[in-house]
Amino acid sequence: MKLQAIGNILEAKWLTGYENAEEEIDFGYGCDLMSDVLAYVKNNVILITGLVHPQVVRTAEMLDIRAIVFVRGKQPSQDIVDLAESREIALLSTNHSLFTASGILYSNGLLGEEITHDDITL
Numbered sequence: 001m002k003l004q005a006i007g008n009i010l011e012a013k014w015l016t017g018y019e020n021a022e023e024e025i026d027f028g029y030g031c032d033l034m035s036d037v038l039a040y041v042k043n044n045v046i047l048i049t050g051l052v053h054p055q056v057v058r059t060a061e062m063l064d065i066r067a068i069v070f071v072r073g074k075q076p077s078q079d080i081v082d083l084a085e086s087r088e089i090a091l092l093s094t095n096h097s098l099f100t101a102s103g104i105l106y107s108n109g110l111l112g113e114e115i116t117h118d119d120i121t122l
Contacts, residue, residue, distance in 0.1 A: 001025055001110050003067050003090060006046060009108050010094040010101055012069060016081050017090025023066055027113045030102040034059040040115055041065065048101050052076045054083055061087045071098045 004021035007014060014021075030048040031037050037047065037059050046067045047060055052074045060068055067090040070076060075093055076084075084091045094101055106112070 001105075001108070003046070005108075006067070006069070006105065006110070007092050009104055010069060010092070010096060012092040012094040015070075015076065015091040015093055016085045017067065017088070020066060020088070020090045023090075025067065025110070028102060028105045028110045029113060030098050032098070037063065037065075041113065043113055045113065046105075046110075048098060048105075050074060050098050052080065054080055056080075057083045057087060057089060060084075060089050066090060067092065069094055069101060071096055071101050 003023045003025055025046045026044040028048060029041055029045040032049055032051045034055055041063050045065055046069060047065050048069045049056060050071045052070055056068060057080060070093045073095045081091060
């Protein structure tokens with residue numbers, strides 16, 4: 001699904017990275033724990049999160065995540081926007097909750113990554 005379509009479906013506001021609107025996104029991943037993102041994200045995802053912190057952008061950069069959607073209308077500080085711009089990561093903000101945003105994207109055809117037992121550490 002193109003990033004532009006994701007933004008439209010979520011009625012999201014673009015904070016940075018609109019020049020990447022035609023980029024294809026294969027999966028969605030909704031999470032507020034960056035340790036889980038690091039442990040489980042393997043493919044081309046859009047990160048959907050309520051966590052507004054520079055660590056979110058740094059985690060996205062480490063995993064080559066090209067876009068982040070902040071939920072519940074959260075707005076990152078200008079420092080976070082600047083960091084994302086410098087890393088060429090698109091930032092969007094939607095008024096939907098994490099659960100609702102994920103459900104809307106899923107119902108429009110964006111799937112989540114499959115997590116196998118090999119991925120899970122207890």
